[in-house]
Amino acid sequence: MNDLTYPQPQQSIDRDALKAWRISGLISATVYTVILGLLLFLTLRFEWPSWIFAVALAAAGTGAYVETVLFPELRWKHFRYDIHEHEIDLLFGMxxxxxxxxxxxxxxxxxxxQGPLLRRYGLATVTFSTAAGSHEIPALNEATAERVRNRIAVLARITDEEI
Structure with missing residues (x-):
């Protein structure tokens, strides 16, 4: 783009990302449940105050809700990207x-x-590195991820040769 105004990026990540992220949240919730079970055992065994378990239960329930329902939806809704000839435009953050x-x-x-959950839903994450760090476009369907990766590779190579 030659002018100094950039429209908001329009490309979104695949909606199946919600399924993968929710399953990831359920895995975390399972870990919370195991920890709660251990805490309940210790509370009963050593006669700890019951408020300790109640606070942990509330925290685990809130964490499970946030990780399985709230964050996946917000993350999907608020991530946009575009690949232009001279730059990659990312807009994200809940x-x-x-x-x-x-x-x-x-x-x-x-x-x-691809991790196992992304692979299960036919998704992949495109990562790209600069000297300043690494960035990613998460959870694209595999064909789109391959096209995006190849397009960035070609454009980065062309721009590099023009210098």
């Missing part, structure tokens, strides 16, 4: 909104990655 423009000339490496 409470603190961040807008990051990464010049293609700064991109040193681009890759895709």
């Amino acid at each position: 409470f603190i909104r961040r807008r990051v423009l990464i010049p293609m000339v700064k991109v040193q490496h681009v890759d895709t990655k």
